[in-house]
Amino acid sequence: FDHSKAHFYRYDEQISLCLERQSSLPSTGRDKNKVTLQQKFVRCSARAEVRHLRRVLCQRLSVDKQQVQMLFNNECLPDHMTMKQLWLSHWFGKAQPLVLHYTIKDKQAR
């Protein structure tokens, strides 16, 4: 991969996020084995979309992309929403980072 041939979005405004795993169940023994992001603070271009974040998260957690959903206030976020849209509609006036949640569905549950 040749960096010189890539257009990075690195001069865009950057959004600072905190990604927390949302547990659907109260803490159980099974929960201890759950896959959780170790590095939960994330910075990316304001033009990145939810689907990009979801994809990168799957890559980090080594799970299928269908297994991960991004949520804000328990509402599933649309794939094509940009981080800037998300910020303006849900976080305007608040301090960084923007806190998002993710869920990971069990593979066998699909």
Place this chain on the structure above:
Amino acid sequence: EDDEPQQREVFEFEFSDQPLLPCYNIQVSLSQGPRNWLLLSDVLKRLKMSARAFRTAFAHIEVATIAEAEFYKQASLSQLFSCPDELEGFLPNSKEPLDLVEISSELATLLGSSVEYLDARWEPIAVTTS
């Protein structure tokens, strides 16, 4: 299709286990557009280094300087800094110089972050770090 003349569109995602330092999208000179900067003072605090030690160890990392008032003016225009608390430590009329360092993958790594690259068309990119 092997012969791709266009640039690939690549998103960078920086991951950290500690809160990321505030990043400011600022134009420091007329010869270049806005770029993303960290305050050198924040970086030094996180690295527990003096300015002199930083400049010696990382002489190739450029340090840019901007007047505090100009910095404040630009930062406060951003919709991402809509929370007044985040800029309250800055003086809107001060001519004091502020030192900035541009975000790069090298700086991110120094600060303990790791960076993921993703093609905007969705394909993750394997990057060999040199």
